Each structure stands twice: as C-alpha cells, then as structure tokens.
Amino acid sequence: MTLLDVRSAARSATTGGTAGPAALAALATVGTLCFVDVTAIRLVHAAPRSGGWHWALLAIATAGALATLLLIRPVVTAVRRGQQARKAVELGDAVAARAYRSRSRNAAWVTIGSCAATLIATFFVVFLLANDHAVQRTFFAPEMISISWWEVTKAFEKNLFIAGVAEVIVLAWGLVVALARLAPGRAGRPIAMIATAYVDAFRAVPAIIVIYLVGFGLPLAGVPVLSSMSPTWAAIFALVLTYGAYVAEVYRAGIESIHPSQMAAARSLGLSYPATMRHVIVPQAVRRVIPPLLNDFIGLQKDTSLVTVIGTVDAFTQAKTYSSNYFNLSSVTVVAALFVLITIPQTRFVDRLLARDQRRLQAR
Amino acid sequence: MSFLEIKGLRKSYGELEVLRGIDLAVEQHQVICLIGASGCGKSTLLRCVNALEPIDEGQIRLDGDVVSGEGTDVDRLRRDVGIVFQSFNLFPHMSVLDNVTLAPRRIHRLSREQAQAQALELLERVGLSGKAAAYPDQLSGGQQQRVAIVRALAMNPRVLLLDEITSALDPELVAEVLGIVRDLAAAGQTMLLATHEMSFAREVADTVCFLHEGVILEQGPPEQILGAPTEPRTQAFLRRIIEAGRL
Numbered sequence: 001m002t003l004l005d006v007r008s009a010a011r012s013a014t015t016g017g018t019a020g021p022a023a024l025a026a027l028a029t030v031g032t033l034c035f036v037d038v039t040a041i042r043l044v045h046a047a048p049r050s051g052g053w054h055w056a057l058l059a060i061a062t063a064g065a066l067a068t069l070l071l072i073r074p075v076v077t078a079v080r081r082g083q084q085a086r087k088a089v090e091l092g093d094a095v096a097a098r099a100y101r102s103r104s105r106n107a108a109w110v111t112i113g114s115c116a117a118t119l120i121a122t123f124f125v126v127f128l129l130a131n132d133h134a135v136q137r138t139f140f141a142p143e144m145i146s147i148s149w150w151e152v153t154k155a156f157e158k159n160l161f162i163a164g165v166a167e168v169i170v171l172a173w174g175l176v177v178a179l180a181r182l183a184p185g186r187a188g189r190p191i192a193m194i195a196t197a198y199v200d201a202f203r204a205v206p207a208i209i210v211i212y213l214v215g216f217g218l219p220l221a222g223v224p225v226l227s228s229m230s231p232t233w234a235a236i237f238a239l240v241l242t243y244g245a246y247v248a249e250v251y252r253a254g255i256e257s258i259h260p261s262q263m264a265a266a267r268s269l270g271l272s273y274p275a276t277m278r279h280v281i282v283p284q285a286v287r288r289v290i291p292p293l294l295n296d297f298i299g300l301q302k303d304t305s306l307v308t309v310i311g312t313v314d315a316f317t318q319a320k321t322y323s324s325n326y327f328n329l330s331s332v333t334v335v336a337a338l339f340v341l342i343t344i345p346q347t348r349f350v351d352r353l354l355a356r357d358q359r360r361l362q363a364r
Numbered sequence: 365m366s367f368l369e370i371k372g373l374r375k376s377y378g379e380l381e382v383l384r385g386i387d388l389a390v391e392q393h394q395v396i397c398l399i400g401a402s403g404c405g406k407s408t409l410l411r412c413v414n415a416l417e418p419i420d421e422g423q424i425r426l427d428g429d430v431v432s433g434e435g436t437d438v439d440r441l442r443r444d445v446g447i448v449f450q451s452f453n454l455f456p457h458m459s460v461l462d463n464v465t466l467a468p469r470r471i472h473r474l475s476r477e478q479a480q481a482q483a484l485e486l487l488e489r490v491g492l493s494g495k496a497a498a499y500p501d502q503l504s505g506g507q508q509q510r511v512a513i514v515r516a517l518a519m520n521p522r523v524l525l526l527d528e529i530t531s532a533l534d535p536e537l538v539a540e541v542l543g544i545v546r547d548l549a550a551a552g553q554t555m556l557l558a559t560h561e562m563s564f565a566r567e568v569a570d571t572v573c574f575l576h577e578g579v580i581l582e583q584g585p586p587e588q589i590l591g592a593p594t595e596p597r598t599q600a601f602l603r604r605i606i607e608a609g610r611l
C-alpha cells in the first residue's frame with residue numbers, strides 16, 4: 001500500500017460504514033412494498049362500489065403497485081455497492097472501497113427518501129378508504145361533482161373578476177401608500193404618519209372583518225356613492241383596503257433596498273426627489289418586489305372566497321348551496337380544485353423568478 | 365473673486381467633526397487635486413460642494429452666488445456642479461444611452477433626439493459609442509466609470525467633482541479613465557478631484573491640497589506639495605504613499 005492509500009483508508013475509516021443505511025433501506029423497501037400492495041388490493045375491492053371512480057381507483061391501485069417497483073433499483077444498488085466495498089477492502093484498495101461505500105450510502109438514502117414519499121401518498125389513499133370509503137364519498141362523490149361543477153365554475157368567474165380588478169387597483173394604491181410612508185422632510189411627516197396608521201390598521205384587521213364591515217356597514221351608514229356599491233364592488237373595495245396595506249409594505253421594503261448611492265447619483269445630476277423616485281428608485285424597486293407581490297396576490301385571490309359573508313355569489317357561495325342541499329361536500333372540493341388550478345402556475349412562475357434572481361446575484 | 369469659493373466650511377456627523385474650517389478657491393479652467401489619508405474628509409468635502417450633504421458652518425460661492433445655506437435651490441446648483449463617484453453608481457435598469465440622456469431630457473428638456481445625439485457624441489469621445497445600447501452590468505469597471513463621467517458631462521457642468529474615480533478599478537483599467545480626465549483638463553474643464561494617483565495629480569493639477577483631519581494643511585503647485593512639502597505630516601503621508609509604490 002502506498003502512503004496515499006494508507007491515508008485515504010485512515011480517513012475513510014472515519015466516514016462510517018454502509019451496512020447501516022443499506023439495511024435500513026432494505027427494511028424500508030420491504031415495509032413500503034407490503035403497505036402499498038395491501039392498500040392497492042383494498043382499492044381494487046372498493047373500486048366497484050365507488051360508482052364513477054371505478055376506473056380511477058383501479059388506475060391508482062395499478063400505478064401505486066407499479067411505483068413500488070421503482071424502489072427496487074436503488075435498494076439493489078445500495079446492497080451491491082456495499083458488497084463491492086467490502087470486497088475492495090479485502091483487496092486492500094482503500095480508495096475504491098471508499099467510492100463504493102459512498103455510492104452505496106447515496107443509493108440507500110435515495111431509497112429511504114422515495115419510501116417516505118410513497119408512504120405519505122399511500123396514507124392519503126388509506127384515509128380516503130376509511131370507514132367503508134366514506135371520506136371518498138363525502139369529498140369526492142362523482143355524482144355530486146357532475147351535478148355542481150358547471151355552476152360552481154361559472155360562479156368562479158366572480159372570484160376571478162374580483163381578484164383581477166382588486167389586483168390592478170392594489171398595484172397602484174399600494175405604491176401610493178408606500179411613497180406616502182416614505183415622504184421626505186418635515187412636510188412629509190404628517191403624510192407619512194397617516195399612511196403608517198392606515199397600514200398598521202389594515203394589516204391588523206382580518207380580511208373577513210373588513211369585508212363584513214364594508215359590505216354591510218357602508219349601506220347601513222348611507223354614505224353617498226359608497227353605500228350604493230354592489231356587493232361585488234364592496235368586496236373589491238374591502239380587499240383593496242386590506243391588500244393595499246400589505247402591498248404598500250412590500251413596495252416600501254423594495255424601495256428601501258435600493259442603495260442610497262442611487263439616490264445620490266440621481267440627485268447629483270439635478271433631478272428632483274419626485275423625478276428621482278419615478279425614474280430611478282421605483283423602477284428598480286418594482287423589479288425586486290415582483291415575487292413577493294405575486295405571493296400577496298395569491299393570498300388576495302384566495303381571500304375572494306370570503307365575500308360569501310356579504311352575500312356576493314361566488315364559487316364558494318354556489319358550492320355551499322349544493323353542499324347543504326345534498327349533505328355532501330364534493331361541490332366545495334370543486335372550488336378547492338379551482339383555486340389549486342389557478343394558483344399552481346403562479347407559484348411556479350414566482351419560483352422561476354426567484355431562481356433567476358438568485359442566479360443573477362451569484363453571477364455578480 | 366474666484367469662480368468656486370469655499371470659506372470656513374465646517375461639517376459634523378453627530379459628535380464627529382469631519383471638516384473643521386475649509387478654505388479653498390478654484391479658478392475657472394483650473395484643476396485642483398485633494399490628497400490625504402483615507403478618512404480625512406475628501407469625499408465629505410466634495411459632497412458638501414454638491415449639496416449632497418448640508419453644511420454646518422461657512423459658505424460656498426459659485427460664480428459670485430452663495431450656493432449654501434437655507435433656501436438654496438440645490439437642484440439648480442447641481443446642474444452646474446457635477447460629481448462622479450468612486451463606485452460609478454450607474455442606473456442598472458437603464459441602458460448606457462438612457463443613463464446619459466435621463467438628466468438632460470428631464471432637466472434641460474431636450475428632445476429624445478437632441479439628447480441622444482449629444483450623448484452619442486460624448487460617448488464617442490470616450491470611445492464607447494458602440495456600447496450605447498448595453499446595460500451597466502455588461503460593462504467593465506473602466507467602461508462603467510467612463511459612462512459615469514459622460515453622464516455628468518451631459519449636463520454641461522461648470523465644475524466637475526471627481527471622488528477617487530479610479531479607486532474601485534482593477535489596475536489595468538485605471539489608465540483609460542485617467543486619460544479622459546486628462547483630455548477634460550486639456551479642454552479647460554474646471555475640476556476638483558480627490559485622488560490617490562499622485563503621478564496623475566502631479567501631471568494635471570494646477571494646485572494640490574493636502575487634507576488632514578478636516579483641514580487643508582498645505583496647498584500649492586504640485587511640484588512643491590508633492591516634491592518638497594514643508595509640513596511634516598504631508599511628508600509622512602507621501603512617504604507612506606511611496607512605500608506603497610503609488611508614486
């Protein structure tokens with residue numbers, strides 16, 4: 001053995017063996033396989049009694065059973081590399097032994113991770129099957145879905161309308177409030193104070209209460225113009241009040257994150273404070289806050305379902321009518337699915353933007 | 365009366381008195397170099413002249429007008445007094461051309477075409493007309509600093525302040541920036557600059573001022589200040605510079 005090999009061997013001795021993870025991986029695989037396959041068999045039995053879901057359940061059972069086969073490869077790799085590592089040790093090749101051991105450990109952890117994910121998914125299926133698959137019938141009854149989905153989806157248009165209009169207004173209103181909070185000088189202080197009071201108040205009060213107060217309170221108070229708002233516009237107004245406060249804070253953080261040297265550079269050219277804000281600071285700040293802004297917008301979209309408390313007929317209101325008539329929540333599941341459907345692309349988009357910013361920062 | 369005149373200027377940050385009575389006169393078409401150890405107040409002095417920092421005491425006059433104190437129209441003053449920073453401070457969301465034309469268009473109300481024609485001419489002079497459409501992060505430090513100089517020049521400032529404009533540059537990029545300052549000096553641009561480049565100061569300066577703990581200890585022609593300083597602290601400072609291989 002060369003000196004180098006001795007050193008590597010000495011070092012590898014401290015990095016631990018492979019028997020532990022590989023054995024754990026094997027155990028996890030066996031357990032997962034049993035659990036998944038038992039569940040798959042139960043699914044196959046339950047399928048004929050689930051009406052419209054018959055084929056879907058069979059497909060899920062098959063897919064689950066097949067998915068477990070994917071666990072075989074990494075677990076076999078883990079065990080085999082472990083054996084190779086032991087053989088290499090016998091041959092005195094410490095470097096190769098270390099490499100095999102590392103591969104064995106990696107494969108073992110891949111197996112254990114996949115088992116964990118598979119188990120969680122299977123538990124969900126078991127939950128649906130509980131109590132003679134009552135859970136599935138309560139939340140995913142096919143006949144209820146087919147009765148309600150069209151009306152619910154049509155009513156979802158109301159949610160989209162409220163969200164869209166509110167978002168456009170919030171975009172401008174939030175910026176106005178943020179600039180007011182940052183108003184410079186002695187003259188700016190009263191404005192900054194009133195803007196801060198607004199932000200503090202509307203970030204504290206739950207959106208559902210603002211909607212309730214605006215939707216019922218303004219007509220009661222008989223305020224001119226405001227009291228004649230339709231429930232839809234009252235909802236928009238309330239959401240703008242609430243989310244305007246959140247978005248103002250997002251903008252403010254963005255503006256404050258622009259280095260003061262940018263302000264100095266612009267002012268030193270003779271640009272006034274408003275011109276500097278408009279051409280130099282705000283454009284840079286807006287680029288930075290797009291991801292958190294979109295996050296707030298996703299929150300706003302979800303909160304459109306709160307308008308049901310003032311009688312605006314949105315998707316949730318519509319779904320509740322079905323659910324109370326038929327004592328079944330599947331129509332509400334449809335609403336949930338609609339929100340998932342519109343939100344996922346947006347969250348992915350935000351992730352992409354964040355990843356891009358991250359890359360840029362690293363490139364600097 | 366001199367073109368730019370600073371009298372008894374004092375400036376504190378809280379307890380710390382950074383400038384302790386500065387008297388300085390700059391004639392038209394002159395180049396004044398401020399030298400001195402880091403932290404002696406060079407940047408603060410330049411920022412005061414540009415009104416980026418309010419002054420506590422004293423007076424600044426430009427072409428006879430008092431341009432310091434309450435009620436000064438700082439935006440008006442800054443049209444006449446341009447400044448270039450050590451860290452370039454270009455606007456990263458704008459192209460080179462937009463960086464240069466922003467102020468002339470907003471303040472001098474030039475049309476886009478006029479402003480762009482002027483900007484391209486200036487960029488040509490610093491060898492960057494090919495980079496007009498580029499964004500700052502696509503340029504080298506030296507190129508960015510040249511754009512920053514052009515951005516200041518586009519407002520036709522009567523005085524140009526340069527604050528250690530080569531200190532943030534890699535050594536091989538220093539020459540291209542100093543070359544432009546040299547051309548500006550030859551063209552008669554009035555300049556007040558803080559620098560650590562002593563041989564450059566010797567070459568372009570009409571007057572060199574040695575700043576120490578907020579006062580100008582010694583000033584005079586470069587041969588005298590850099591060659592045969594009388595103040596022991598100036599001598600000590602120059603010795604350190606020579607030891608660092610910067611002279």
Ligand SMILES: Nc1ncnc2c1ncn2[C@@H]1O[C@H](COP(=O)(O)OP(=O)(O)O)[C@@H](O)[C@H]1O
Pocket residue numbers: 377380382400401402403404405406407408409
């Ligand atoms: N905004 C500030 N607030 C507090 N202290 C400052 C500020 N700017 C500069 N100083 C202090 O003033 C002194 C002079 O700084 P500066 O003018 O930047 O020196 P120089 O440019 O000669 O290196 C330093 O001690 C520095 O720490």
Ligand SMILES: [Mg+2]
Pocket residue numbers: 406407408527528
């Ligand atoms: Mg400095």
